[in-house]
Amino acid sequence: MAAAVAAVIVVLLSLLTASNSATVFTGSITPNFTTSHFLQIDNSGDFLRSINRTYTAAVLNLQPKPTSFSFYLIVYHTASRAVVWAANRNKPISISGQIRLSFTGITIHDDSGATIWSTPELNSTIASLQLHDSGNLILVDRFNKTLWQSFDFPMDTIVTGQKFPVNGTLTAVNSPSDFSDGDYSFTLTSGDGILRWNDVTYYNLLMDSKSVRNSNKLISYLMVNGSGFYLFGGSESDVAIKVLIPPAVTDSDYRILKMSNDGHLVVMRFTDNNWVTDFSTPGDSCRPPSRCGKLGLCSGDRCSCPPGFRTDPVTNSGCVLTDNSLSLPETCDASFRQSENYVYFQLGTGLEYFPVDFINPVVNGVVLSTCETICSASCSCLGFFYGNGSGSCYLIEHHFGSMVSSSNNKTDDKLGFIKTISSISSSGNEGDNSSSDFPVIGMILLPTSGILVIVAAAILMSRRYRNHKMRPRSKKLGGKSYSDDLDMFSIAGLPVRFDHEDLVEATMDFSTPIGSGGFGTVYKGVLRDKTVVAVKKITALGAQGKKEFGTEIAIIGNIHHVNLVKLKGFCAHGRERFLVYEYMSRGSLDRTLFCPGPPMEWQERFEIAVGTARGLAYLHSGCEHKIIHCDVKPENILLSDSMQVKISDFGLSKLLSPEQSGFFTTMRGTRGYLAPEWLTNAAISDKTDVYSYGMVLLELIQGRKNCAQAPSHDPGNPSTSTDGRSSNSSRSQNQNHHHPRARALYFPLKALEMHEEGRYLDLVEPRLAGRVTNDEAEKLVKVALCCLHEDPTLRPTMVNVVAMLEGTLSVSEPRLECLNFLRFYGRRFTEPSTVVTGAEIEVPSGFMVANVDSSCPSVSPNSFSYTSSQQVSGPR
Numbered sequence: 001m002a003a004a005v006a007a008v009i010v011v012l013l014s015l016l017t018a019s020n021s022a023t024v025f026t027g028s029i030t031p032n033f034t035t036s037h038f039l040q041i042d043n044s045g046d047f048l049r050s051i052n053r054t055y056t057a058a059v060l061n062l063q064p065k066p067t068s069f070s071f072y073l074i075v076y077h078t079a080s081r082a083v084v085w086a087a088n089r090n091k092p093i094s095i096s097g098q099i100r101l102s103f104t105g106i107t108i109h110d111d112s113g114a115t116i117w118s119t120p121e122l123n124s125t126i127a128s129l130q131l132h133d134s135g136n137l138i139l140v141d142r143f144n145k146t147l148w149q150s151f152d153f154p155m156d157t158i159v160t161g162q163k164f165p166v167n168g169t170l171t172a173v174n175s176p177s178d179f180s181d182g183d184y185s186f187t188l189t190s191g192d193g194i195l196r197w198n199d200v201t202y203y204n205l206l207m208d209s210k211s212v213r214n215s216n217k218l219i220s221y222l223m224v225n226g227s228g229f230y231l232f233g234g235s236e237s238d239v240a241i242k243v244l245i246p247p248a249v250t251d252s253d254y255r256i257l258k259m260s261n262d263g264h265l266v267v268m269r270f271t272d273n274n275w276v277t278d279f280s281t282p283g284d285s286c287r288p289p290s291r292c293g294k295l296g297l298c299s300g301d302r303c304s305c306p307p308g309f310r311t312d313p314v315t316n317s318g319c320v321l322t323d324n325s326l327s328l329p330e331t332c333d334a335s336f337r338q339s340e341n342y343v344y345f346q347l348g349t350g351l352e353y354f355p356v357d358f359i360n361p362v363v364n365g366v367v368l369s370t371c372e373t374i375c376s377a378s379c380s381c382l383g384f385f386y387g388n389g390s391g392s393c394y395l396i397e398h399h400f401g402s403m404v405s406s407s408n409n410k411t412d413d414k415l416g417f418i419k420t421i422s423s424i425s426s427s428g429n430e431g432d433n434s435s436s437d438f439p440v441i442g443m444i445l446l447p448t449s450g451i452l453v454i455v456a457a458a459i460l461m462s463r464r465y466r467n468h469k470m471r472p473r474s475k476k477l478g479g480k481s482y483s484d485d486l487d488m489f490s491i492a493g494l495p496v497r498f499d500h501e502d503l504v505e506a507t508m509d510f511s512t513p514i515g516s517g518g519f520g521t522v523y524k525g526v527l528r529d530k531t532v533v534a535v536k537k538i539t540a541l542g543a544q545g546k547k548e549f550g551t552e553i554a555i556i557g558n559i560h561h562v563n564l565v566k567l568k569g570f571c572a573h574g575r576e577r578f579l580v581y582e583y584m585s586r587g588s589l590d591r592t593l594f595c596p597g598p599p600m601e602w603q604e605r606f607e608i609a610v611g612t613a614r615g616l617a618y619l620h621s622g623c624e625h626k627i628i629h630c631d632v633k634p635e636n637i638l639l640s641d642s643m644q645v646k647i648s649d650f651g652l653s654k655l656l657s658p659e660q661s662g663f664f665t666t667m668r669g670t671r672g673y674l675a676p677e678w679l680t681n682a683a684i685s686d687k688t689d690v691y692s693y694g695m696v697l698l699e700l701i702q703g704r705k706n707c708a709q710a711p712s713h714d715p716g717n718p719s720t721s722t723d724g725r726s727s728n729s730s731r732s733q734n735q736n737h738h739h740p741r742a743r744a745l746y747f748p749l750k751a752l753e754m755h756e757e758g759r760y761l762d763l764v765e766p767r768l769a770g771r772v773t774n775d776e777a778e779k780l781v782k783v784a785l786c787c788l789h790e791d792p793t794l795r796p797t798m799v800n801v802v803a804m805l806e807g808t809l810s811v812s813e814p815r816l817e818c819l820n821f822l823r824f825y826g827r828r829f830t831e832p833s834t835v836v837t838g839a840e841i842e843v844p845s846g847f848m849v850a851n852v853d854s855s856c857p858s859v860s861p862n863s864f865s866y867t868s869s870q871q872v873s874g875p876r
């Protein structure tokens with residue numbers, strides 16, 4: 001204390017004697033230079049201004065009430081006083097703590113003189129410290145070469161014109177007056193921008209409806225400017241993702257991008273002396289995981305506590321257990337020993353926890369008590385969510401955030417459990433009356449038998465195994481390893497495994513086929529518990545073995561979305577493979593849409609369009625692995641009696657991790673829905689699915705196949721060859737189109753023509769006449785045409801398609817110049833003399849091509865097209 005007083009006196013004296021040190025420099029400062037807030041007190045701590053004074057460097061206290069230890073070296077925007085950078089954000093200094101600029105770097109010292117922050121070791125001697133008008137604080141050598149710059153070490157903010165590089169992180173502050181690292185951060189990856197809370201992902205930029213993927217380039221940096229912010233590939237002309245933020249602002253408006261301490265990534269604008277938030281993501285205010293504090297319940301932006309909890313009286317945020325005899329476990333330390341007294345407190349139903357959307361379950365297909373055992377064996381586990389349908393177990397580790405009430409009817413209800421320690425046994429009955437309002441619901445005492453602990457340990461180890469890139473003991477893999485089922489179990493996260501006998505019994509020895517597709521035949525079955533299922537017997541399994549099969553189904557099995565068909569389990573029997581899916585009572589969309597019977601109502605078509613788009617959007621950007629469906633068509637869109645729409649067969653195409661953008665080694669898809677890039681050497685991307693989706697949308701509008709002949713099609717026309725291996729068959733088939741020549745119709749071309757004339761109702765199925773407005777039809781037709789743009793980068797993302805259909809994003813105008821290829825396709829279709837031979841089409845080498853031409857196959861209106869005849873399949 002005395003030393004501090006002495007220091008203040010010394011500083012005070014030096015201030016009095018050397019008052020000339022208290023000037024504010026402009027542009028640059030040369031070493032040796034020393035300052036502190038105290039020395040600059042006449043200038044409120046400012047010591048360096050940029051040349052045109054846009055930015056100021058200062059030693060400032062940001063606490064509302066000055067305390068002696070909260071001064072930071074900062075750069076702030078002069079007009080708005082927004083702090084854009086702080087050096088010692090985690091170690092504030094006192095009013096007399098010093099900032100020193102020497103020939104070797106900048107150092108910050110506390111009252112005792114100890115260095116608490118410094119620039120890294122530099123290559124050469126510093127000539128000056130400069131503050132540029134861009135907001136960048138730079139150390140340069142005598143050749144004016146940059147040795148160090150603050151832009152390389154952003155805090156929570158980037159300013160207009162600042163390049164924020166891939167792998168860079170913006171870490172939010174704890175509070176506006178405490179700059180130390182908060183729980184929220186934003187990281188730029190090569191594929192997206194990720195929002196995290198305590199290292200757990202809770203949102204990504206592509207999920208926001210305003211973000212538009214422009215190209216598949218790997219992202220190298222992000223920049224903010226007057227029209228929004230941009231994630232660039234290699235150069236400024238190479239926009240990978242853009243987020244357009246109206247209004248476009250001029251130079252006089254000042255814009256920043258910031259990770260806020262409430263969990264939102266925001267773009268703010270300083271205009272007319274006020275801050276305006278132009279953009280904030282996530283839009284859902286309950287998404288940020290600590291919105292309602294620890295164990296709080298967020299619902300419609302209001303906070304409450306789940307049953308059995310009350311507001312924490314100490315912090316007044318977050319919730320504590322009502323029952324005083326239970327306590328939450330202490331923080332983890334080295335002396336962790338599994339307690340025998342754990343009591344798992346069951347949260348009410350209908351609650352969800354944020355990471356469940358983003359993390360993989362540690363294990364699937366287990367009973368509840370296994371999940372408890374795993375949690376008890378882990379010190380960092382604070383509780384878990386259990387998927388009642390799938391038997392999946394999601395651990396809540398290290399930190400407990402808020403919960404949200406699950407508003408939608410999720411297919412897999414999650415049951416939440418909080419780990420608590422019971423003090424009843426040790427402290428006796430403390431509350432006499434409290435036993436009456438004791439929450440009876442869901443007190444589950446943990447069965448701690450030794451065997452379960454061993455199982456848990458094994459599962460934890462296998463989980464670690466998976467984290468190590470899922471490398472099973474593969475020595476035994478090979479031709480004869482099919483009988484060695486143990487390989488399968490080294491892959492964690494597998495869905496339920498069925499016995500072959502059970503499937504034989506369920507399907508009555510595979511007696512009721514309900515369809516067949518590219519991968520095999522689908523049978524209806526009824527499990528012992530009366531659940532109706534669809535069993536897919538995979539026949540098209542390539543040379544790949546169990547490991548690949550297991551890896552793929554582990555991923556598919558972990559995808560849960562209301563618009564995606566759920567994989568209930570699998571079976572591997574000898575060389576045979578089966579996938580067991582939930583059963584969809586109305587079968588596939590093509591049956592309802594293209595078959596005789598009453599027409600499907602417009603509203604239902606619209607809901608199918610939205611549901612399908614949501615499912616695809618989830619595959620493209622909602623789950624851990626980016627999944628491109630590659631075979632979007634009505635046959636793969638299933639319906640249930642309760643008007644649910646679910647996409648099937650996803651994940652059977654290969655996975656594309658966000659880092660990969662180039663070639664797709666497996667080529668699948670169905671002619672008529674195939675994007676042009678399949679036929680050229682261009683890369684296959686999520687936009688390939690967008691194209692197919694656009695085709696499906698057009699079929700929904702007109703209620704017929706896009707490539708259908710006019711109603712009186714030629715009955716003698718042979719169907720396409722079943723294996724389609726020769727291009728001869730496609731040639732002869734084309735020639736068969738002679739008869740209906742005048743009536744042949746390529747609907748996408750008609751859609752383009754009617755769009756140009758604004759006659760949208762002419763495209764709608766005639767039987768719906770009078771029940772659809774021109775506006776409703778216009779919306780779907782325009783979205784469909786945008787999806788068909790020839791250049792994949794100009795097609796909207798599925799996320800944006802959803803937003804356009806739902807009306808949260810205005811519908812884009814289709815670009816006519818990107819749709820001219822339809823005229824070409826259409827002409828080929830209507831003029832059968834234009835025979836397309838295989839030679840005209842470039843196909844990546846190594847692919848087997850079946851029936852590839854640019855027109856469509858003839859389709860009989862009552863065929864369900866379950867054949868694989870129209871498929872282009874590559875080796876698997």
Ligand SMILES: *[C@@H]1O[C@H](CO)[C@@H](O)[C@H](O)[C@H]1NC(C)=O
Nearest residue numbers: 031032033100101102103104
């Ligand atoms: C700058 O300071 C260093 C050590 O603090 C000292 O060795 C050096 O002589 C000083 N240089 C000048 C030009 O004052």
Ligand SMILES: *[C@@H]1O[C@H](CO)[C@@H](O)[C@H](O)[C@H]1NC(C)=O
Nearest residue numbers: 120121122123124146147148
């Ligand atoms: C220092 O110089 C070396 C070689 O000139 C260079 O490779 C290195 O990146 C430099 N380091 C810094 C921090 O500039």
Ligand SMILES: *[C@@H]1O[C@H](CO)[C@@H](O)[C@H](O)[C@H]1NC(C)=O
Nearest residue numbers: 051052053054133134251252
């Ligand atoms: C200061 O300079 C920056 C960068 O050159 C420029 O963008 C800004 O408009 C200037 N501000 C003023 C007030 O002149």
Ligand SMILES: *[C@@H]1O[C@H](CO)[C@@H](O)[C@H](O)[C@H]1NC(C)=O
Nearest residue numbers: 130132138140143144145146
């Ligand atoms: C140093 O470089 C900056 C830009 O990098 C430039 O604006 C400035 O004029 C240069 N200063 C000198 C003295 O060359």
Ligand SMILES: *[C@@H]1O[C@H](CO)[C@@H](O)[C@H](O)[C@H]1NC(C)=O
Nearest residue numbers: 165166167168188189190220
């Ligand atoms: C970013 O991080 C990833 C993974 O840690 C790494 O592979 C990649 O090389 C990094 N990129 C850059 C530009 O540092």
Ligand SMILES: *[C@@H]1O[C@H](CO)[C@@H](O)[C@H](O)[C@H]1NC(C)=O
Nearest residue numbers: 225226227228230236239248
């Ligand atoms: C912002 O950057 C993008 C991409 O480089 C560019 O297209 C746009 O015109 C810029 N906007 C402004 C207002 O400078």
Ligand SMILES: *[C@@H]1O[C@H](CO)[C@@H](O)[C@H](O)[C@H]1NC(C)=O
Nearest residue numbers: 349387388389413414415529
């Ligand atoms: C869990 O699932 C079982 C069977 O599927 C069902 O009987 C039970 O009610 C479910 N429990 C909850 C809490 O939803």
Ligand SMILES: *[C@@H]1O[C@H](CO)[C@@H](O)[C@H](O)[C@H]1NC(C)=O
Nearest residue numbers: 406407408409410411562642
């Ligand atoms: C959820 O399902 C119940 C009954 O199955 C139904 O009454 C309710 O409207 C559904 N809620 C939503 C949001 O779909």
